[in-house]
Amino acid sequence: MQTLRNFIGGASVDAASGATLPVVNPATGAAYATSPASGPEDVDRAMTAAASAFETWGSTTPKERQEALLRIAQALEDRAEEFVRAECDNTGKPIGLTAEEELPPAVDELRFFAGAARVLEGRSAGEYLADHTSWIRREPIGVVAQVTPWNYPLMMAIWKVAPALAAGNTIVLKPSDTTPASTVLLAELAAEFLPPGVLNVVCGDRDTGRALIEHPTPQLVAITGSVRAGTEVAGTAAAGLKRVHLELGGKAPVVVFDDADIASAAEAIATAGYFNAGQDCTAATRVLVAEGAYDDLVAALAEQARSTRTGMPDDPDVLYGALNNPDQLARVAGMVDRLPDHATIEAGGGRASVAGGEGGYFFEPTVVSGLRQDDEISQTEVFGPVITVQRFADEAEALRSANGVQYGLSSSVWTTDHARALRMSNKLDFGVVWINTHIPFVSEMPHGGFKSSGYGKDLSMYGLEDYTRIKHVMSYTGE
Template sequence: MMNDLTLIDSASVAMPEPFVGRHLIDGAWTDSAETFQRHSPAHGTLVSTSAKGGVTETEAAIAAARRAFDTSGWAETSGKYRATLLLKVADLIDARREEIAVMEVLESGKPISQSRAEIEGAADLWRYAASLARTIHGDSHNSLGPDMLGVVLRDPIGVVSMITPWNFPFLIVSQKLPFALAAGCTAVVKPSEMTPSTTVMLGEMLIEAGLPKGVVNIVLGFGDPVGALMSAHDSVDMVSFTGSTGVGKRIAAAASGTLKKLSFELGGKNPQVIFPDADLDAAADAITFGIYFNAGECCNSGSRIIVHEDVAEALTNKIVALSRKVPFGDPLHPDTQVGAIISPEHQAKIAGYVRDAQSGGAKVALGGQALTLDGLPGQFYGPTVVTGVTPDMPIARDEVFGPVLAVLTFRDFDEAIQLANGATYGLSAGVWSTNMHTCLQFARKVQAGTVWTNTWMDGFPEMPFGGVKQSGQGRELGRYGLEEFTELKTLTMRVTPGRDNWVKG
């Protein structure tokens, strides 16, 4: 029942004036003939009006990035120069943290406490990328004999198209852009049309930090035509995309004509496997966090648990009890932990998965319905736990992207691995056991880019992030994330005179 939940009605916080967003092209702020608007998914109020880019603006942005890479000297700047600039950006992010966080709340619906932490984390990413800018290097080979020396150079790949999603708009652009800049690349960035404004704010900070014109360009608008052209254009050397697997496949098809490099962070149906010797209280709390964080609108959402049948009922009861205590409601209230769903269409999709599971024989142990909150006309979906789920159900296979937990059970280790690896995705996975042999055996066998043992969703800039199978290709973060934006060049040198002639006589 809804009255068993912890709900937070409108905090009656005064709304700021709507943000006006423009494109950043070749160092200049640019308008378009058309605009588009974004209303708060929680409050219903107008929060931003943005220039709506098309082919003309996208072509201009790509041309500016191409010129900046080929002729401005940016790619040849020292690591010290680039690092200093990135550190200035990090300081500017810190100075505007609250302003950025509030806009993130208004456009995405996420809670203000979470948004503040994400902006702080984004600044840390810029500082970490700055450290990498001064450590990037190639290799030398002096074992090729007395006459030869081999040098492997690591060059910036060139112009990068970056297409970012609506669920973590500022954090994800900060997982891409500073690493590309540290490598010496130039970029064209398209944020989601649902959350464009904080990327524009980042553009303001880049200019204030002294970034040369054309090195970063921002085009606001929709996937068609902006994202499509950024993916297919001959002058683009690489596409870095975070979003759904379906869109990733379309980008790959569009980019195939030029064989440009692709780096994708796509969907996930991430399992947590709980063995009978696990600390059930710790697991229950982490599972509750993993499914409700960002309202489940998270590629790393722990959206399915695979729990040993001996402890399934006890663990599910703990999760349901904790779920009732999680505050859902106004994302501007400091106590809220789960805010609004991004759009009415997405809320309907979430509800459809729950109804489908019920019709297939699954049981809803908690929730399964939208929430009505006083003073908040937006869309909210309650904490939902679905039990009796079988592997063939869409709720067990598809990325629901909402606060909906699917509970499956297993009998032995082999069945747990089979269920965990049964999805087409392979982004992340978790294992809960007090036996480290079990944890390590699971980690070796599960098909996932990240494996958490006795925790969930801890992340660090130093650790690479990305998926296998249909969760993507390439990696972000860590030194691997920097290397994604580089190409290797082999330099083979004769260092002594007297090369043997091939033509004799």
């Protein structure tokens, strides 16, 4: 049984209470490690370490921060196999796909923010008042508290850590209680290149996260998680007037017009819907299709589902692995079980049988047609490998249905009509709009949502700016 520990002040330490939580491999349903069940004393210790480290780290030059991030990126790339194995043991993800699709972007994001650290911009200094010169300082915020989810533990940790470090902040990060392994490993690796206390990781459950947010030290709280979690974080942080950065749930509309290439669209949608078992807030799982293409797209999606495989991490032919935990499996199954009578399960619909994974949390690739706008599964994030399909009559109805949810994170439009694509991209109320594709990300472009999907941006220079504060300095220059 592996023992994971907190990483505080440059050292691996147990929780003060000695209490632990089991860490389960979702592909088997068996515990393979323990992690600390941290309490307020552990959070306070981490905050003290981060505050002390900020006294020097906050004054480092952009060049020094860049060099540290570049070294972390190189070390991560050099130890890719070790990190992929840790991630897959903890999440049940396919090993090959994780190595190809998750590790390289994570390395790239570290390198992007290493460069971005040296190109922060501000307004031009100048004399905006006679005999006075003004300029802008963009400064680190100080200590930031971060909470990351279980769907992409390593990648989401890097999305949070890289811009915060690049801006000169110090960090106390809490990973999900079900997936702490790769985040702890990242902190241990980063400690080879960062001063003690700059990056601290405290493991634990919701109570640990609450203690993190309630602590008086951090001036910014950043979380990727559910709408429920984001609402709680925002409410708790408000008591201390802390800034909040929220990347929350999604219900991405995939709007397919009848002039789209149906076969290509179905293949791309299935990949973007089932990747990571649909456990992605941008997953292509809510398909809206024009009347004229409806039957063809439903048939094509059903065929894609039947040819998509789920299975164990070491199986090279699977697209996705297990759901993260038994509660998530029950949630996904429950939403399918509660489908209305007018819905039709075209493929899948139940728990998947996987050789070697009899205790794992696997669910079949599923397609459900005949959905209506007010159905539970049309309005609520499933976070599982379930693609739903509903029809629309015209562009106006497509927009009403697409925007008619509480979420506003991501969306896509599938059409060969360029003018229509631009009209839709203008009117879709989502932070990301893809045209004839769905789910690619690049480090240079921002990711973040509207409405209940939160506020603040990950990735890009906008993400870096979120971890800074603006100071106006004015000097009297008269005689």
